[in-house]
Amino acid sequence: MARKPVTWYIATPADGIIEMSREAGTPVNLSANVGKVIDHPNPCRNKWYDESRFSYFRMVKRVGEALEDTGIWPITWPVPLWIVEPLGETGNWSQRHYPYRLLSHQIRVIEETDACPALGPCGRDVLNVVQQQIPEQAVRWAADWDADPEGMRQREWNWEQCGGRACASGRRAESVALTMSHARRESAAQTWIEHLARRAVDQALADTDASMYAYSYAYGRAIGHAVAAQHQTRFDAYVLDALRGTGLDSPASAAA
Structure with a gap:
């Protein structure tokens, strides 16, 4: 053949x-x-x-x-x-x-x-997240942080460290996404995606008075959403929800 x-x-x-x-x-x-x-x-x-x-x-x-x-x-x-x-x-x-x-x-x-496949097989979905979703959500993410820095810091720590039956820990999800990118020869794609996500946050928050820590939090949320789009056909909700930080937006999670 x-x-x-x-x-x-x-x-x-x-x-x-x-x-x-x-x-x-x-x-x-x-x-x-x-x-x-x-x-x-x-x-x-x-x-x-x-x-x-x-x-x-x-x-x-x-x-x-x-x-x-x-x-x-x-x-x-x-x-x-x-x-x-x-x-x-x-x-x-x-x-x-x-x-x-x-x-x-x-x-x-x-x-x-x-050029979209250079961002992975779901490159168009990644661009939708970067160009449409992140600009709409970045301001809210930053505002959430600045409204309650200590509370958000605790919630972020819980997300990073504590997985469960329904959702992986944030660090675990980030690790398996990075490993998947390497295995699929998409390391460059993920690096580019992360930079595009950060740039989208910078543009969205340019005219706000968001704090440095709010920027950092918004960067993390944006990157997680974009990388989840990159790997959306490879992982189930257990990993994808962790990448997107779903629990960070949940009132129930805040009260836990």
């Missing part, structure tokens, strides 16, 4: 220029070269060593890792995701540690593709 062809991905900022190539002073624009072959402007002589900031083309075959090591900062959305074909000699830093990554000095740009 013929093996399915491997698809290789590169993520760039909105203008299509590989960020590391820009930083190296030799900008490579993928959007301007769709269907064309691109030779690396300054390839490393010793393969595959970092002789400069941009010594080779870096691509991945696991789309959930496409946002790793892009040089893009600050983390933002949307980002273009490109399907490319490696040409000529290829290499890798370590097949053991980076089996999903490939390095080359020449590529063909095939096309731009949907």
